[in-house]
Amino acid sequence: MQIAREQLSEILGTSIPDSVTAVDAVTHDSRAVRAGGAFVAIPGFTVDGVTFVPQAMANGASLVIAERDVPGAPTAVVPDARVALADLAVEVAGHPSRELTVYGITGTNGKTTTSYVLHAILSAAYGAEHTGLMTTAEIVVGSEREAAVRTTGEAPQVQGNLERMRAAGVTHVVLETSSHGIHLHRVRGTRYAAALFTNLTRDHIDLHGSMEDYYLTKRRLFEWTDGPKLSNADDEYGARLARDVPGTLTFGVVESADYRISDARVEGAGTTFTLRTPEHGDLTLRTPLLGDYNVHNVAGAAAIALETGMDPDTLVRAVAEMAQVPGRFERVPAAVDRGFEVVVDYAHTDVGLELVLQVARDVLAAQDGDGRLICVYGAAGDRDPAKRPLMGAVASRLADVAIVTTDDAYTEDPQAIADEVMAGADAGDTTVVLDRREAIRAALAQARPGDVVVVAGKGHERVQHLPTGDVDFHDATVVTEELARA
Ligand SMILES: CC(=O)N[C@H]1[C@@H](OP(=O)(O)OP(=O)(O)OC[C@H]2O[C@@H](n3ccc(=O)[nH]c3=O)[C@H](O)[C@@H]2O)O[C@H](CO)[C@@H](O)[C@@H]1O[C@H](C)C(=O)N[C@@H](C)C(=O)N[C@H](CCC(=O)O)C(=O)O
Ligand SMILES: Nc1ncnc2c1ncn2[C@@H]1O[C@H](COP(=O)(O)OP(=O)(O)OP(=O)(O)O)[C@@H](O)[C@H]1O
Numbered sequence: 001m002q003i004a005r006e007q008l009s010e011i012l013g014t015s016i017p018d019s020v021t022a023v024d025a026v027t028h029d030s031r032a033v034r035a036g037g038a039f040v041a042i043p044g045f046t047v048d049g050v051t052f053v054p055q056a057m058a059n060g061a062s063l064v065i066a067e068r069d070v071p072g073a074p075t076a077v078v079p080d081a082r083v084a085l086a087d088l089a090v091e092v093a094g095h096p097s098r099e100l101t102v103y104g105i106t107g108t109n110g111k112t113t114t115s116y117v118l119h120a121i122l123s124a125a126y127g128a129e130h131t132g133l134m135t136t137a138e139i140v141v142g143s144e145r146e147a148a149v150r151t152t153g154e155a156p157q158v159q160g161n162l163e164r165m166r167a168a169g170v171t172h173v174v175l176e177t178s179s180h181g182i183h184l185h186r187v188r189g190t191r192y193a194a195a196l197f198t199n200l201t202r203d204h205i206d207l208h209g210s211m212e213d214y215y216l217t218k219r220r221l222f223e224w225t226d227g228p229k230l231s232n233a234d235d236e237y238g239a240r241l242a243r244d245v246p247g248t249l250t251f252g253v254v255e256s257a258d259y260r261i262s263d264a265r266v267e268g269a270g271t272t273f274t275l276r277t278p279e280h281g282d283l284t285l286r287t288p289l290l291g292d293y294n295v296h297n298v299a300g301a302a303a304i305a306l307e308t309g310m311d312p313d314t315l316v317r318a319v320a321e322m323a324q325v326p327g328r329f330e331r332v333p334a335a336v337d338r339g340f341e342v343v344v345d346y347a348h349t350d351v352g353l354e355l356v357l358q359v360a361r362d363v364l365a366a367q368d369g370d371g372r373l374i375c376v377y378g379a380a381g382d383r384d385p386a387k388r389p390l391m392g393a394v395a396s397r398l399a400d401v402a403i404v405t406t407d408d409a410y411t412e413d414p415q416a417i418a419d420e421v422m423a424g425a426d427a428g429d430t431t432v433v434l435d436r437r438e439a440i441r442a443a444l445a446q447a448r449p450g451d452v453v454v455v456a457g458k459g460h461e462r463v464q465h466l467p468t469g470d471v472d473f474h475d476a477t478v479v480t481e482e483l484a485r486a
Pocket of ligand 1: 028029030031041042043044045046047048049052149150151152153154178179180181184
């Protein structure tokens with residue numbers, strides 16, 4: 001949408017140089033500027049966006065928006081460039097969220113999974129072509145799916161995707177909303193129809209400074225939302241949120257929860273539990289998802305769907321029939337015919353690995369047989385080397401057979417990373433197979449009926465970063481290919 005000079009001045013609250021008549025696009029990235037668009041120079045964490053003004057001008061920027069005057073460029077000076085970026089992005093996109101029902105999902109863990117569950121429920125109710133999803137893993141517009149770059153993109157991406165959805169006839173959108181997204185104004189100006197909080201644990205303190213600030217940042221989403229608000233009563237901060245923001249309902253196992261979870265159990269190839277609801281009595285929900293935490297994720301998504309008017313029968317059916325969540329304890333269908341399970345999971349820290357292997361152990365325990373746990377994993381390069389031996393120790397403790405392989409090694413030598421992992425592992429049950437495909441092949445070759453194979457580290461990702469360059473690699477696809485070859 002074209003924004004004329006007077007309107008620009010009003011939106012940005014500042015004067016606009018005489019040479020500018022209108023802009024029809026806005027970006028914070030000089031490389032993405034096109035003729036007639038505005039470039040917002042963000043003082044970044046690493047570099048000042050003003051550095052890129054010459055490139056933006058060379059690409060045809062008609063206006064520069066910055067926190068100080070940039071000599072030689074038509075500049076609008078604003079107090080906060082990120083706020084200006086968001087305000088202008090919303091206008092350029094034509095306020096798409098006003099015509100959409102946007103569900104915001106926030107919290108430290110479980111955002112992506114909860115978003116997928118809710119998206120499945122909304123798709124069952126309103127038709128897949130009328131639903132949209134923006135998550136860490138994917139952006140889904142009706143039947144089109146594409147890989148995501150960020151959990152919550154910068155404002156032009158968020159607004160651009162909402163506008164794309166609106167134009168494609170989407171009516172209901174799930175927007176995974178990170179604390180970075182809120183803090184850095186990436187979702188500013190978005191009208192949220194409903195909001196859900198999963199939990200809050202120590203994370204991103206580098207950005208927020210303290211847990212208190214981290215919490216208050218997440219809470220802002222609830223202050224913006226007029227419609228239904230749901231929070232996890234079993235989480236300390238979730239319970240506080242429900243006290244702090246009037247009208248917030250809760251879900252959880254505690255007796256006082258408005259949507260109360262009980263009787264959760266692993267059953268067949270999934271999990272079953274009872275959800276006591278304020279208006280529809282007790283619902284029995286069966287989900288193909290495994291893991292205790294997924295009971296909360298499904299319960300939260302179900303509660304917010306009911307609060308926004310979902311029919312309970314549609315909800316129960318949608319939850320039972322939903323597809324796997326990409327890279328979150330994702331069970332590869334091709335393995336089921338062989339009588340064993342192969343699970344792909346994004347766990348890439350010792351804590352994450354422990355959690356996923358424990359869920360796999362619970363699955364084996366529920367089978368009550370002599371199935372073994374086989375784990376393929378590795379540690380990333382160029383970051384956090386301290387976790388490497390810890391990952392080795394966790395895998396040796398919980399898996400019966402472990403294969404150390406290459407994750408995203410970036411610039412580091414994969415053998416050197418594997419050696420550090422092996423320093424914590426038990427050499428008796430662990431082998432090293434550096435080539436990731438060969439490691440998966442070796443694990444599948446050993447799998448017998450009743451076993452669970454966990455391929456950890458990369459989840460939904462489709463590229464492996466190696467010192468020799470990036471290669472296409474998607475664990476679930478490679479597992480499927482290797483099963484077909486065997
Ligand atoms: C910590 C953080 O959020 N950083 C974000 C921040 O980076 P920055 O301030 O360092 O940017 P910078 O590199 O200094 O560049 C400054 C400006 O110059 C621009 N630039 C840069 C190069 C160029 O050639 N031309 C140009 O115009 C950049 O677009 C930017 O606007 O602004 C950039 C663009 O505006 C973001 O891409 C970048 O995300 C980085 C890559 C990132 O990794 N963010 C993660 C931590 C993040 O946001 N994660 C959350 C999920 C967290 C979770 O829940 O786990 C998410 O929502 O994805
Ligand atoms: N409700 C939950 N409580 C605690 N841990 C959870 C919960 N849901 C998922 N997890 C754990 O966190 C991991 C990531 O889950 P998910 O991707 O849904 O979370 P997220 O908040 O979206 O994180 P990210 O944005 O990094 O993907 C899961 O593999 C699981 O180990």
